Amino acid sequence: MASATPTPAARRGRPGYDQEQMLEVIVKVFTDHGYDAATLELIAKRLGLSKSAVYHHFDSKSAMLELALEQVLGALEAVFTAPEAVTGLASERIEFVVNGAVRVACERQLALQLLLRLHGNSEVELKAMERRRGFDAKLKQLFELALTEGSLRADFDPGLAERFTFGLINSLVEWYRPGGRFTPEEIADAVLRFLRSGLTTP
Amino acid sequence: MASATPTPAARRGRPGYDQEQMLEVIVKVFTDHGYDAATLELIAKRLGLSKSAVYHHFDSKSAMLELALEQVLGALEAVFTAPEAVTGLASERIEFVVNGAVRVACERQLALQLLLRLHGNSEVELKAMERRRGFDAKLKQLFELALTEGSLRADFDPGLAERFTFGLINSLVEWYRPGGRFTPEEIADAVLRFLRSGLTTP
DNA sequence: GTCTATATGTTGATAGAC
DNA sequence: GTCTATCAACATATAGAC
Structure with a gap:
C-alpha cells in the first residue's frame, strides 16, 4: 500500500x-x-x-474509512486545542469553537457526514465515535463555564445548549454546497447570530 | 403475510x-x-x-423499512396538515409545526433516525426522501410568510431559517432518551425559546 | 501498478416438511 | 406459523501474471 x-x-x-x-x-x-x-x-x-x-x-475498506474519518477528526481536534479555545472568556471560547467547527463542517463536509452516521459496527467506527464524544464533552464544559460567567442564559441547561449547538452545526452536512448561496463565513455568522439572539424578532 | x-x-x-x-x-x-x-x-x-x-x-427487508418510515412520515404529515398549521399568523403556525415536529421526533425517534440517514439506494428510500423534502419546503414557505409579516428577523434568509430549525429538531434523534433528563415538552419549550431569543444572555 | 481470475464468506430470499 | 436446508447473488479480499 x-x-x-x-x-x-x-x-x-x-x-x-x-x-x-x-x-x-x-x-x-x-x-x-x-x-x-x-x-x-x-x-x-x-x-x-x-x-x-x-x-x-x-489495505482494506475499513482502512479507507479510517483515513476519511481522520480528516475531520483531526481538523476538529485542531479547533478544540487551539489557544483561543483553551483560554479566555467562555463566551469567546465558544464563539471560536463554533466558528471553527462550522468551517470544518463545510470544508470536510463529506467526511463529517460519514462520522455522524457511524453505528459502531467495527473497531474503527467505535474509536471514531469516542473521539467525537470527546468534542461534545469539551463544548459542554465550555457552556458550563459560560453559565457561571453569566453568558449562558440561566434558563438553559449547559448540556442542552451543547446538544443544540452541535445539532445545528452538524446539520450543515445535509445541505451545505460549496459555491452555493452561502459561504462558510456567512453560515458561521448566521449560526453565531442564531446562538446569540434566535431567529425571530424580539 | x-x-x-x-x-x-x-x-x-x-x-x-x-x-x-x-x-x-x-x-x-x-x-x-x-x-x-x-x-x-x-x-x-x-x-x-x-x-x-x-x-x-x-414480504422483504425493504418492506420492513417502508413500514418503519411510514410511522414517522405519516406523523409528520399529520402535523403539517393540521388546521393550526395551515391557517393563522405565520409565527403561530411555525410554533405549532415546531412543537409537533419535536413531539414526533421524540415519539418516533428511531424511525426518524432511519429516515434521516437514507441514501436513496432503493425506490422505497427515494420516495421517503421526497416526502421528507416536502416538509422542508412547507416549513420554508412558512418562514417566507413570517418574513413578510415581520416575525422573522430581516437579517435571516427564510431558507436558512428552515434549515436551522429542522437541523435542530432532527438532531434530537441523536441524544433524546425516553424517560431521560428532559421530557418532550421541555425540549419543545427549549427549542422554541432558542428560536425566539437564542442561547446567550442579551 | 494494474490486470484477470478466484477464493471464501455472507446475504436476502425460497422450498417444502411439520 | 414455524422450522431446517438450501440457493443464487454478491461481498471483501487474495493469487499470480504482466
Whole structure:
C-alpha cells in the first residue's frame, strides 16, 4: 500500500492518482451510498481501476474509512486545542469553537457526514465515535463555564445548549454546497447570530 | 403475510408478536446497526424466530423499512396538515409545526433516525426522501410568510431559517432518551425559546 | 501498478416438511 | 406459523501474471 512517492510533480502509472485524490473519490462514494452499501466494485469503477488495483493503495475498506474519518477528526481536534479555545472568556471560547467547527463542517463536509452516521459496527467506527464524544464533552464544559460567567442564559441547561449547538452545526452536512448561496463565513455568522439572539424578532 | 388476527387479546403461536410489535424490534436493529448492515439473521435472532418465520410476516427487508418510515412520515404529515398549521399568523403556525415536529421526533425517534440517514439506494428510500423534502419546503414557505409579516428577523434568509430549525429538531434523534433528563415538552419549550431569543444572555 | 481470475464468506430470499 | 436446508447473488479480499 501507500504510493507516497516523494516526487512532487512527476508520477508514473496511468491515472496519476495519489492516495489523497483517491480518498476524495472514495469518500464521495461512501457518502452517496452509505459506507455499508458502498461496494468496492463501485469504488473501483469510479476510480477507473480494478478492485485489486484499489487494494494496492489501501489495505482494506475499513482502512479507507479510517483515513476519511481522520480528516475531520483531526481538523476538529485542531479547533478544540487551539489557544483561543483553551483560554479566555467562555463566551469567546465558544464563539471560536463554533466558528471553527462550522468551517470544518463545510470544508470536510463529506467526511463529517460519514462520522455522524457511524453505528459502531467495527473497531474503527467505535474509536471514531469516542473521539467525537470527546468534542461534545469539551463544548459542554465550555457552556458550563459560560453559565457561571453569566453568558449562558440561566434558563438553559449547559448540556442542552451543547446538544443544540452541535445539532445545528452538524446539520450543515445535509445541505451545505460549496459555491452555493452561502459561504462558510456567512453560515458561521448566521449560526453565531442564531446562538446569540434566535431567529425571530424580539 | 400479515397476521392481523382480529382477536383482541388471544393469540396463538409462540411469541405472540403482532406485526407492529415485531416492527418495533426490527426498527431497533435497523437503527443500531444501520439499515444496510442489519442482517435478517440478526433480526430473526432478536425476534427469537428463524429467518423464514420472519418472512412470513414481512414480504422483504425493504418492506420492513417502508413500514418503519411510514410511522414517522405519516406523523409528520399529520402535523403539517393540521388546521393550526395551515391557517393563522405565520409565527403561530411555525410554533405549532415546531412543537409537533419535536413531539414526533421524540415519539418516533428511531424511525426518524432511519429516515434521516437514507441514501436513496432503493425506490422505497427515494420516495421517503421526497416526502421528507416536502416538509422542508412547507416549513420554508412558512418562514417566507413570517418574513413578510415581520416575525422573522430581516437579517435571516427564510431558507436558512428552515434549515436551522429542522437541523435542530432532527438532531434530537441523536441524544433524546425516553424517560431521560428532559421530557418532550421541555425540549419543545427549549427549542422554541432558542428560536425566539437564542442561547446567550442579551 | 494494474490486470484477470478466484477464493471464501455472507446475504436476502425460497422450498417444502411439520 | 414455524422450522431446517438450501440457493443464487454478491461481498471483501487474495493469487499470480504482466
